[in-house]
Amino acid sequence: MDIYLLRHGKSEENEKNTYYGAIDCSLNDEGINQGNRVKEKLRGIDFQCAYVSPTKRTLETLHIVNSSKELVVNLEERLKEINFGDFEGKSYGELLKLYPSECELWKNDWKDFTPPGGESYVQLYKRVESFMKELINKDYEKVLLVTHSGVIRTIYTYVLGGNLDLFWGFGCKNCDLAIIKYEYGNLYIDSITHC
Structure with missing residues (x-):
């Protein structure tokens, strides 16, 4: 199986340099x-289906890159970006002023810290892991999976054995395209291409 991972294109919020997932x-x-540009790279690839995070930025990206009228598209909640809640x-800089104690907790335990009303990276990992196992x-x-930076980094982490400490060891720019292969019971990262 070839699993193509595509991060959505640049969005309005990317320009603001804020935390946003939800x-x-x-x-x-x-x-x-x-x-x-990614559409040209995907031209001629016959996908059996696509799984997409049900957000505007991912759905718009899929609409641009998909040239097949017959492609089965599955909206997948588990492919949503991490929810930063009140953040x-x-x-x-704003968070440091509004939530100084929470930022300190986040800095000291980024994996388990949950922003008010949001989710932790451990929770993100568990939902992405359940999707990947299926x-x-x-x-x-x-x-084809069209999703977000946090989800893609989480998939890389899953492929490499589930150690969340590896999460920040990968870049993931807008419209990056990666291929994960699943062969003989093994997953591996075959390629990562910047748009």
């Missing part, structure tokens, strides 16, 4: 252009 924003002009839409039991040759 904020449902659209692609900006640069994000649309990125999607069109959503705020820069780190996916590798499907009978697909090629499948």
Whole structure:
């Protein structure tokens, strides 16, 4: 199985440099252009289906890159970005002023810390892990996932054995395209391409 991981194109919130996962924003002009460049890279690949995070930015990206009218598209909640709760839409500087004690806890335990009303990286890992365990039991040759940076880094972490300390060891720019292969019961990262 070839699992193509595509991060959404640049969005309105990317420009603001804020924490956002649950904020449902659209692609900006640069994000649309990125999607069109990736479309060329995906031309001719026959996907059996696509799984997409049900957010505007991921759905818009899929709409740009998908040239098949027959592609089966599955909206998948487990592919949503991490929810930053009350931290959503705020820069780190703003968070330091509004939530100084929470920021200290976050700095000291980034994996288990849960922002007020949000979720932790451990919770993100568990939902992505449950999706991946189901996916590798499907009978697909090629499948497309359109999702977010946090989810993609989590998938890399899952492929490498589940050690969350590896999470920050990967870059993941807008419209990056990665291929994960599942062969003979093993997952491995085959390639990562910047748009």
